[in-house]
Amino acid sequence: MSSSSDRPDRLALPRARRASGVAPMPGSKSISNRALLLAALAEGETRISGLLDSDDTRVMLAALRTLGVALEGSAPGDVIVRGEGRFPVREADIFLGNAGTAFRPLTAALALAGNGGRYRLSGVPRMHERPIGDLVDALRALGAQVGYETNEGYPPLRIEALAQVCAEAPIPVAGNVSSQFLTALLMAAPLVARQAGRDVVFEVQGELISKPYIDITLNLMARFGVQVGREGWRRFRVPATAAYRAPGAYAVEGDASSASYFLALGLLGGGPVRITGVGANSIQGDIAFADTLAAMGAEVVRGADWIETRGAPVAAGARLRAFDTDFNLIPDAAMTAAVLALYADGPCRLRNIGSWRVKETDRIHAMAVELAKLGAGVQTGDDWLRVTPPELAGGWAGAAEIGTWDDHRMAMSFSLAAFGPTAVTILDPGCVGKTFPTYFDVYAGLVA
Secondary structure, X not given: OOOOOOOOOEXXXXXXXXXXXXXXXXXXXXXXXXXHHHHHHOEEEEEEEOOOOOHXXXXXXXXXXXXXXXXXXXXXXXXXXXXXXXXXXOEEEEEOOOOHHHHHHHHXXXXXXXXXXXXXXXXXXXXXXXXXXXXXXXXXXXXXXXXXXXXXXXXXXXXXXXXXXXXXXXXXXXXXXXXXXXXXXXXXXXXXXXXXXXXEXXXXXXXXXXXXXXXXXXXXXXXXXXXXXXXXXXXXXXXXXXXXXXXXXXXXXXXXXXXXHHHHHHHHOEEEEEEEOOOOOXXXXXXXXXXXXXXXXXXXXXXXXXXEEEOOOHHHOOOEOOOEEEOOOOHHHHXXXXXXXXXXXXXXXXXXXXXXXHOOOOHHHHXXXXXXXXXXXXXXXXOEXXXXXXXXXXXXOOEEEEOOOOOHHXXXXXXXXXXXXXXXXXXXXXXXXXXXXXXXXXXXXXXX
């Protein structure tokens, strides 16, 4: 399967027994879309290399072109962005699919730096079910004019010119729904701080989830010349003097979330499996998933830009150590852990994963449904999932067709189910095009 445009109906996975080899990681989605937007908002030229080529980055590139940003692609994964510090086009209707890493930051950027324009932002039906009200409330507190087209608190959105910057008081922003709301506000804030002539301060209300993703945002902003002051995880200050400057060149590191599936292969299939392009020097929090694998029984070795795993093959009867873990910091990689629970020596519990409810699908519900098809015992709550391995819950199913719910991470996570005795078929495997179009090709090259 070479591209998401193929979108085959199903993919029957041969039973897996061993896994070994080397897997280069595609560029990080989170870093790619942040870098593209910051390069567009900076004055000057930025050459971005290692850019992820996927559905999510394509919608961001298309949106920037629609907004008049000059882009030049010299090679796959290599793009030159000529930023002007603003968007030249003042009126546009922009479709952003189901790409949260594009929709949330562009909402804030257009609301605060739309250059006096009027914009409409929309996506697929699922995007119109993903809440955005907390971000809109914070933007309105800054003086932005953002309206809901259909349902209060949800896209599609209509955005008009910023009326007047209101930055006298700290702007409250909810932290317990999506870290992308704070990311969006932080990335857009330098565009109005100078106009207001004062610092822009955000105060997080409630617990800030997915903190490592905020670290990515702060790291990228610093690379583009803006240092954000941080008081713990409660208060963030963007200085009045902030201004984005093109760094000249920026290299996107490999995707740590995508790496989780291949690192898991090394544990399940004996290994060694080495992922390259991301390692100990990564700025991505999901790299900590290697520690989760070590706790399950993996042997993990790290280099500056690679990680390697080994383990006793589960097809030969080995079992992983059961876990009870808080996954608040690495919710995307946690989906890999949920499927690994199938091979554990006892029930496993994933805690503090409430953000799964507002992702590409309701991932807690979807994961529970599909794990049960394999014979697992599953219990769920608002922000937790408990998985009893099939061998302790009545036995593995004879065959299972795994629904992917138009969610790339469901498809990639459940490829790991092929190490069990159940005949596994992945429905709509082409949904991996959102972040990793060639996933199943790379997977097949490692698994025997």
